[in-house]
Amino acid sequence: MNELNRFIAKSEELYDLAGQNLKPAIAVIGSYNSGKSTLLNSLLGEEISPVGAVPTTSRLLYFDYADSFSARYTGVRDKCVFANRNALASFLSSRQPQGGRVNIELPAPILKKCRLIDTPGIDSFSHESIRMAEQAANESVKIIYLFHQRGIENFNRLFLNKFASTWKNKNLNDISFWLNCNLGNCDGTSLEATMAVLRKIFLSQVRLNAINILNHENIQDLRLFLEVELARYYFDNLAKNLKKVDNEIPAKLKKITSIADESLFLSEFWTVLETAEKLFSAYRTLNSIPLIVSETEGLLCSINSSNLNKTDNKAGGHLYRPHAGGFKEGKELILELLNSLIREKKLDGWLERPKLSKMAAKIKAERFTVVAAGGFSTGKSTFFNALMKEEILPTGNGPTTSSITRISHGREKTATVRLPLQVTLQIHENIGKQSHLCADKLDILENYIKNNESGLAYLEACTEDRFRQVDYQEITTLINQAREFYAAGAFARSAGKLPLPAVYKPVPAKGISRKKLLQKVRLTFHNAGEPEFDLANPAHLNKFKEITGPDNAFRISGIDIRHPSKYLELTDFVDTPGLDSIQKDYFDEITDNIRQCDAYLVFLNARHILNDMDKENFETVFLPQIRASFKQRDMLEKEFAKIYFVINFADTLTPFQQEAVTNFVRKSLSAPIQSSLAIPDPKIFLISALRGLAGKDRGMEVLLKNLEEGIMRFRGRNFYRNILDELYSMLNGISQKINIELPTLIQIGHRSGAKKQKLCQALEVLLKYRREIKNIRNTIYSLGRL
Numbered sequence: 001m002n003e004l005n006r007f008i009a010k011s012e013e014l015y016d017l018a019g020q021n022l023k024p025a026i027a028v029i030g031s032y033n034s035g036k037s038t039l040l041n042s043l044l045g046e047e048i049s050p051v052g053a054v055p056t057t058s059r060l061l062y063f064d065y066a067d068s069f070s071a072r073y074t075g076v077r078d079k080c081v082f083a084n085r086n087a088l089a090s091f092l093s094s095r096q097p098q099g100g101r102v103n104i105e106l107p108a109p110i111l112k113k114c115r116l117i118d119t120p121g122i123d124s125f126s127h128e129s130i131r132m133a134e135q136a137a138n139e140s141v142k143i144i145y146l147f148h149q150r151g152i153e154n155f156n157r158l159f160l161n162k163f164a165s166t167w168k169n170k171n172l173n174d175i176s177f178w179l180n181c182n183l184g185n186c187d188g189t190s191l192e193a194t195m196a197v198l199r200k201i202f203l204s205q206v207r208l209n210a211i212n213i214l215n216h217e218n219i220q221d222l223r224l225f226l227e228v229e230l231a232r233y234y235f236d237n238l239a240k241n242l243k244k245v246d247n248e249i250p251a252k253l254k255k256i257t258s259i260a261d262e263s264l265f266l267s268e269f270w271t272v273l274e275t276a277e278k279l280f281s282a283y284r285t286l287n288s289i290p291l292i293v294s295e296t297e298g299l300l301c302s303i304n305s306s307n308l309n310k311t312d313n314k315a316g317g318h319l320y321r322p323h324a325g326g327f328k329e330g331k332e333l334i335l336e337l338l339n340s341l342i343r344e345k346k347l348d349g350w351l352e353r354p355k356l357s358k359m360a361a362k363i364k365a366e367r368f369t370v371v372a373a374g375g376f377s378t379g380k381s382t383f384f385n386a387l388m389k390e391e392i393l394p395t396g397n398g399p400t401t402s403s404i405t406r407i408s409h410g411r412e413k414t415a416t417v418r419l420p421l422q423v424t425l426q427i428h429e430n431i432g433k434q435s436h437l438c439a440d441k442l443d444i445l446e447n448y449i450k451n452n453e454s455g456l457a458y459l460e461a462c463t464e465d466r467f468r469q470v471d472y473q474e475i476t477t478l479i480n481q482a483r484e485f486y487a488a489g490a491f492a493r494s495a496g497k498l499p500l501p502a503v504y505k506p507v508p509a510k511g512i513s514r515k516k517l518l519q520k521v522r523l524t525f526h527n528a529g530e531p532e533f534d535l536a537n538p539a540h541l542n543k544f545k546e547i548t549g550p551d552n553a554f555r556i557s558g559i560d561i562r563h564p565s566k567y568l569e570l571t572d573f574v575d576t577p578g579l580d581s582i583q584k585d586y587f588d589e590i591t592d593n594i595r596q597c598d599a600y601l602v603f604l605n606a607r608h609i610l611n612d613m614d615k616e617n618f619e620t621v622f623l624p625q626i627r628a629s630f631k632q633r634d635m636l637e638k639e640f641a642k643i644y645f646v647i648n649f650a651d652t653l654t655p656f657q658q659e660a661v662t663n664f665v666r667k668s669l670s671a672p673i674q675s676s677l678a679i680p681d682p683k684i685f686l687i688s689a690l691r692g693l694a695g696k697d698r699g700m701e702v703l704l705k706n707l708e709e710g711i712m713r714f715r716g717r718n719f720y721r722n723i724l725d726e727l728y729s730m731l732n733g734i735s736q737k738i739n740i741e742l743p744t745l746i747q748i749g750h751r752s753g754a755k756k757q758k759l760c761q762a763l764e765v766l767l768k769y770r771r772e773i774k775n776i777r778n779t780i781y782s783l784g785r786l
Contacts, residue, residue, distance in 0.1 A: 004295050008227045024233055025062075025115040026226070027136040030146035031156060032057070032121020032129075033608050035180040035213040039146065040118050042219045043226070044108045048085070049118045050092045052660055058098040060132050061118040066105035075100030099128050110223070113230045114142075123155035130159060137163060142229060143175045147208075148608050149183045150377035151190030152197050164202050176225075177208040181307040183607060183649050184690070186210050188308050190377070209300050210307040221303045228296055315389040317695010320704055321566045330712070330720050330780040335360055337772060338727070346758070346765045350734045359723060366719060367408070368571040368711050369596060372646075374603030376578020379648035379689040383603070384575055386692035386700060388565045392535055393575060394545050403548065403556040405575040410562025413535035415544050418557045421528035425521045425554055427482055434506035437486035442479050444551055445521060449475065455525055462520035478518040485517055525555075535561075553577075567704065571598070571711065598711045599642050606649040606686070609661050640679045642714055644707060645669070650686035650699060658686055683710075712780075720780050728773045735766045 028036040037049035037057055044063065050056040059073075071082040073091065076099065082088040088104070110116070117136045120129035137143055147156065167175070177198060179191050191210055198206040211218050256268045338360045342353050372380045381393035384407055392413075393405065425445060428437050449456070449472055459475055460467040470478070486504035533544040548559060574597070645665060650658055662684050669682040683706065687699035738759050 004224060004228050004292060004299065008224075008231050023114060024141035024230065025117055025139055026142045026144060027117040027119060027133075027140035028144045028146065029119050029133050029137060030121065031123050031148055031153070031608065034121065034146040034148050035182060036121075036146055037118055039144070039213045039219070039222075040116055042213065043110055043116065043223060044106060046106075046108070048088070048104060048106065050089070052657065056093070057118055057120045058129075059092075059120070060101040060136055061092075062101060062103045063108070063111055063116040063118070064103070064105050065108065065111035067107055069104075069106055071102060071104045073100060073102045099132070110226075113227070122159045123153075133159070134163070134166070138166065141174060141233065144226075145175055145177045146213075147177070147179045147190075147194060148605075149179060149181050149186055149190065150605070150608075151179065151194040153375075157197065157201070160198070160201050172202055172204055172206065176229075177206060178222075179208060179210045181210050181212045182214050183652055186307050191308070207300070210304045212307050215306070218303055218306065221299055225296065225299055225303075228292065228299075232292070315385070315391065315693050315695075317389075319389055319566055320387055320700065322570055322708060330716070330776065331363060333776045333779065334720060334723060335363055337769070337776065338363075341769060344765060346761050347734070350737070350762060352730070355730070356727075359727065363720075363723060368598045368716060369574060370571055370599045370601060370707065370711070371574040371576065371597040372601040372603060373576045374578070374601075374646075375605065378578070378603035378605045380575055380578075380601075380603050382689035382693060383601075383646070383648070383687070383700075384573060386689050386697075387567055387573070387704075388563045389693070389695075390535075390563075391693070392541070392561065392563070394548065403553060403559050403577065405559040405561060406572055407561045407563065407568065407575065408572040409564065409568035411564055412562065413564065414562045415533045415535055416530050416560045417533070417544070417547055418530050418559070419525075419528055419555060420557045421525055423523045423525075423554055423557075425523070427518050427520060428486075430509045433509055435509040436506050437482060437504045439483070439486075439504055441554065442483070444554060446476070446479060447551060448555070455527075457524045457526050460522040460524070461518055462522070463516050463518055465519070467520070467522055475518075475521065482518045485515065535563075570708065598715050599644060599707055601644050601646050601707075603646050603648055604665065606647045606653055606658075606661055609647065609664060638714070641683070642710065643679070643682065644703065644710070645682055645684045646703065647684065647686050648689050651688035651691055651697070662686065717780055721777060724773050724777050724780070728770060731766050731770055731773070735763060735770075738763055738766075 028040055030036055037051045040049050040063075041047045041051060048063070049061055069085060071088045073080050073082070078100075080091070082091065088102075092102070117140060119133045119136045122130050122133050152160075177194075179186065179194065191208060195206065195208045198208060211222060213219065259268060338356050341347070341351065342356050342360075344351070372383065374380060381395045385391050385393055385395065388407075390413075392415075425441055426438060427442065428435050430436075449459075459470050459472070461470045461475055461478055463478070483504070486507060531547075533540040535541050535544065548556065647661060647665065650661075653661060665684055666682055669679045685699060685703040685706070687703055688697045689700070691697035692700035742756065742759050742763075
């Protein structure tokens with residue numbers, strides 16, 4: 001990197017020629033907790049901008065150079081000056097007042113070359129955050145845009161779509177996009193997906209780099225990259241002034257020749273000569289820019305390569321097994337009691353053994369269900385892989401789960417994929433009074449038609465509320481018309497002239513059917529079926545992962561996995577696609593599963609905790625089902641207690657950050673959500689599913705133990721106690737019959753002695769079993785107790 005350093009050094013020599021007034025501003029923008037403040041502090045060399053695992057930056061922070069520290073805040077109503085860093089830190093750590101700007105001056109070397117602006121996350125808790133981010137972007141010459149490791153989300157799409165229209169008159173190369181890989185090495189899926197979306201938004205090739213802002217070497221490389229960019233900025237502006245300065249030199253030389261005083265002459269002459277030498281040096285440096293571009297590319301490749309090597313997360317450690325005091329114990333006790341009764345010879349003629357067999361079958365067939373839901377790339381599938389101690393479900397930084405997947409116990413490792421004969425795709429959806437285009441579904445549909453035509457029997461398009469058969473050419477035309485109709489403001493255009501954008505604006509839902517737009521597409525296939533895969537066979541496992549990939553999502557109606565994991569003997573688990581704007585097609589299926597489940601696992605990302613998308617999804621998917629099913633307040637609170645909030649990637653946080661995240665989630669959930677009831681004392685668990693896969697995470701064991709006890713408390717205990725009550729009632733009824741018959745035999749005397757003895761023995765056996773039932777009832781009552 002010697003050439004880069006020489007280029008930077010040369011720009012510093014020519015700084016005066018470029019002009020002091022050219023000092024540019026660089027804004028750091030992105031989602032909250034994407035690492036903006038951490039990155040900025042690393043560049044400054046000290047922790048000034050507030051950093052935390054929960055949203056911290058709520059104002060615009062402007063950093064500029066000075067020989068000593070000073071800071072002042074300017075808000076709508078307030079103004080204040082900070083005498084020292086501690087006073088500023090105390091102010092910045094408070095979330096009130098929000099908005100306004102803080103001007104901070106520091107003796108940080110990088111601030112001699114530029115001004116830095118820290119911004120609130122674009123997906124924070126108010127539209128004011130978006131306005132402040134836009135303001136910072138408009139005031140800046142260059143922008144550093146940070147994404148979370150999972151890549152672009154709906155908030156980023158919408159913000160960047162609007163941003164692209166305001167930035168269109170500026171150079172796109174002045175924005176550097178970075179994927180912050182602070183959750184471990186990135187597998188590259190989210191990088192490629194995000195890059196593809198950026199190309200569509202900006203209608204141009206966009207470079208996206210991977211970086212880990214917690215990696216010191218990555219930060220040093222980024223600092224070098226920024227210094228090169230700043231040097232190029234100075235040279236770009238210097239080039240505009242070179243001709244003017246060059247033209248002034250002859251006039252200055254002519255003026256010098258008229259100076260009689262020798263010392264003054266030499267002084268002026270050497271000044272002009274020095275300027276000429278700087279000009280020559282500047283011209284020579286400008287000619288070296290192609291070489292600098294090549295070395296800069298090498299620098300970026302170096303940063304990327306250090307973060308884009310996927311590591312093998314091999315399963316290890318002991319299998320997760322039911323806790324000793326869990327409901328499996330109660331189940332086994334009851335089954336053992338029933339089997340003992342069925343074999344009991346002393347109750348011959350009294351017991352209805354077929355009824356006992358039905359009870360046992362009912363207990364064996366009873367399944368408890370746990371549904372996992374949450375944003376994409378929050379670790380749901382990794383959690384289930386950890387439960388099975390195998391990488392069976394596909395995982396990645398981007399969306400990977402393609403359909404509702406039920407995971408249950410089985411002797412062999414098998415999977416069944418349900419492929420229906422006919423599929424209907426909704427092209428747009430109504431949310432409130434607005435209609436939204438399902439653009440990602442169209443992308444998948446177009447790709448499927450292009451590459452899998454042989455699998456389709458025929459296509460039908462629904463326009464004006466009726467279906468008609470169409471060919472591939474016509475469906476493509478209808479799709480493009482729908483894209484054009486929803487195309488966001490600055491990108492609206494005639495079909496076929498330019499590539500279509502990735503972001504679309506909502507339109508009024510009223511009258512959509514009259515627009516002759518494509519509403520639905522019905523696909524009929526030549527073959528349907530339920531192919532089964534032997535997951536113990538590597539070839540079958542690879543085929544299973546291929547057929548269940550995201551590109552085939554709409555073709556699958558469901559997936560069933562059987563696995564001999566001990567914990568699956570207790571309950572079925574349901575894995576769901578990520579709850580983001582792309583996957584809203586699955587909301588109805590997910591809510592159907594929620595209605596029938598015994599516990600909900602709501603997955604959150606520890607590095608992007610409870611953002612607006614998480615809250616919106618929770619309110620859309622969970623709360624309506626709970627409120628619709630349980631009107632009374634006490635029942636609502638009991639239903640809320642079935643929710644387990646699982647904060648994944650906890651191993652990437654310090655103990656202090658883990659506490660801060662937990663408190664933040666608890667406080668956010670305990671407050672009313674859109675006039676709904678608050679969630680009293682939400683259950684929050686910190687885990688690392690990736691470490692759980694390797695058998696190194698204590699949090700997984702704690703969560704599973706609490707989950708087991710919770711299921712027992714809310715349904716398992718009642719289910720088993722009802723069985724025991726029915727059994728006790730049956731045995732008590734037999735005892736009553738015997739007690740009615742026994743006095744008669746006693747009156748008869750010795751002639752009925754043998755029968756009387758059998759009845760007394762039967763009463764003793766019944767008494768023993770009723771006592772045992774009471775003991776089991778007490779045991780079950782204690783299981784899952786609050």
